[in-house]
Amino acid sequence: MNIETALKEAMTVDGAIGVALVDYESGMSLGTLGGGPALDLELAAAGNTEVVRSKMRTLASLAMDDTIEDILITLGQQYHLIRPLGSSSGSLFLYLALDRSRSNLALARHSLKRIENGLEV
Template identity: 50%
Template sequence: MSQLDNFIQELLSIEGATGAAVVDISSGMALASGGNPGFDLNVAAAGNSNVVRAKLRTMKDINLRGEIEDIMITLEGQYHLINVLNTEETSGLFVYLVLDRNTANLALARHKLNTVSKRVSL
C-alpha cells in the first residue's frame, strides 16, 4: 500500500467520513482515493479542482495575498472539506474529505484533517 493510500485510510477513519481523495489541482486527477460517499469520487475531485482554481484566480484578480487553507461546502446531508496543501513538496495538491453530516463532528473532523494533511508527502 502506498503512502497516499495510507493517508486515505487514515482520513476514512475519521468519524462520519464517507470518502477521501488527494487531488492534483491543475489536472483534477485524484492521486489516491477511497470510501463510498454515494457518488463518483473521481468526478467530484475533478469538479472541486475547478473550485480551488476559481478561488485562486479570484484571489489573484483582487490582489489578495495569502494561501488557501481550506474550503468547506455544506450540503443538506454532507460536509465537503477541501484542504489545500501548501508545502513545497505538496504544492498543487489538495485533500478532499466527504463527511456524513448526521454522524460527523465537524470541528473534530477538521482538526483531524489538518493533522493528517500536514503529513501528506509524495
C-alpha cells in the same frame, strides 16, 4: 506518511464517506478511498478542482497575500471539505466527504490538518 496511509487515516474520521488526494491543475486523483453509490468520488474530486481553481484565481485577482486553509461546502446531508496542501506539495488538495449526521466538522478539519502535516508526496 504515504498517500495510501493518509487516505486510510482520513477514512477514520467520524462520518467519512470518501476521501481523495487531487491535483487541481490536471483534475486527476492521485488516490481515492471510499465513495460508492452515494458518492462518485472520482467525479466529485474532478469537479472540485474547478472550485479550487476559481478560489485561487479570485485571491490572485484581489492581490491578496494569503492562502486558502480549507473550503467547506455544506449540503443537506453532507459536508465536503477541501484542503489545499502547502505550496511545497505543488497543486494538490485533500478532499473529504462526510455524512453530516455522523460527523463533527471541527474535528474533521483538525484531522485533515494533521493528515496534511504528516503527508509525504
